Amino acid sequence: MLANRYAVQLTDVTKRYGEGPDAVLALDRVSAGIEPGTFTAVMGPSGSGKSTFLHCAAGLDRPTAGEVRLGDQDLSALRERRLTELRRTRIGFVFQAFNLLPSLTVEQNILLPLRLAGRQSEPDWLRHIVGAVDLGGRLTRYPAQLSGGQQQRVAIARALVTRPEVIFADEPTGALDPETARDILLLLRQAVTDLHQTVVMVTHDPVAAAHTDQVLFLGAGRVVDGMVTPSADRVAEVMTGLRRVA
Ligand SMILES: Nc1ncnc2c1ncn2[C@@H]1O[C@H](COP(=O)(O)OP(=O)(O)OP(=O)(O)O)[C@@H](O)[C@H]1O
Known part of the structure; x- marks a missing residue:
């Protein structure tokens, strides 16, 4: 069998929350392939299924139907313990709320995924x-002693430390001012361009999406459009059209 050319691949993924008349179809037969070494934005109106897409793609949630592959690994074939292990070692996460552990120093936060996986740190890679x-001068500080932008930098370093196959970022600039947001987006861009990382980011912001290589647009749980080498203006235009029909 040929190796999967995609870093992440969703095939006919459906996610239904609840049962009966109150059931919500959050994803409706979504198929998408993310090439390795690319930066992808997932956009769409509120409630269109962006977070559900990210959670299913990252193995944080299981689809009701369909298949999610990380490289050649079918995630649905994994029991909970193996899936947790895979998330720890092969996937990186960056969240809007940074999610650092307040009692650990910057360095300890960055190294946490390795510690949890029982792996040694590679000093050259860490440096x-x-x-x-x-963050060179701040390794012994605690998260509370850092600005929001600095905390998000720690979260990105923590996501990179295991050299994951994919980093999933959920509104990583949502809590930051525009200038700091731009720095964080440039950092994610650099992780893709210089470190050949694969990044998938949910965002509401056309300016953030303009830093990516491609945008997937969701509408009512389906992939309704796509754009390569996006510009903020063209993304905003598509979003306005989608909000009109939402
Ligand atoms: N745990 C849940 N239980 C029930 N319904 C849910 C749950 N999570 C999401 N939904 C519903 O699924 C749909 C898609 O939600 P999702 O959070 O994926 O959308 P989104 O595009 O990320 O929205 P937003 O931009 O507002 O964060 C919505 O109708 C939402 O109410």
Whole structure:
């Protein structure tokens, strides 16, 4: 069998919440393939299924039907323990709320995924990513002593430390001012361009989407449009059209 050319592949993924007349069809037979070493934005009106897409693609939630593959691994074939292990070692996460552990230093937060996986840190790699996120002088500080932008840099370093196959970012700039948001987006862009990382990001912001290579647009749980080398203006135009029909 040929190796999967995609870093992540969703095939006919359906996600239904609840049962009977109150059931919500959050994803309706969604298919998408994310190429390795690319930066992808997932956009759509509120309630269109973006978070559900991200959660299913990242193995945080199981689809009701359909298949999700991380490389050649079918996630539905994994029991909970193996799936947790896979999330820890092969996937990185960046959230809007940073999700750092307040009692750990910056360095300990960055190294946490390795510690949880029982893996050794690689000093050269650690130095490289700490340099890339520009946190060199702050490794012994605690999250509460950092600005929002600095905390998100720690979260990105933590996501990079295991050299995951894909980083999933859920509104990573949602809590930041526009200038700091831009720095974080440039950092994610750099992770893709320089470190050949694959990044999938949910965002509401056309300016954020303009930093990516491609945009997947969701509407009412389906992939309704796509755009390569997006610009903020063209993305905003598509979003206005989607909101009109939502
Ligand atoms: N745990 C849940 N139980 C029931 N319904 C849910 C659950 N999670 C999401 N939904 C519903 O599924 C649909 C898609 O939700 P989702 O959060 O994926 O959309 P979204 O595009 O990320 O929205 P937003 O931009 O507002 O965050 C919505 O109708 C939502 O109410």
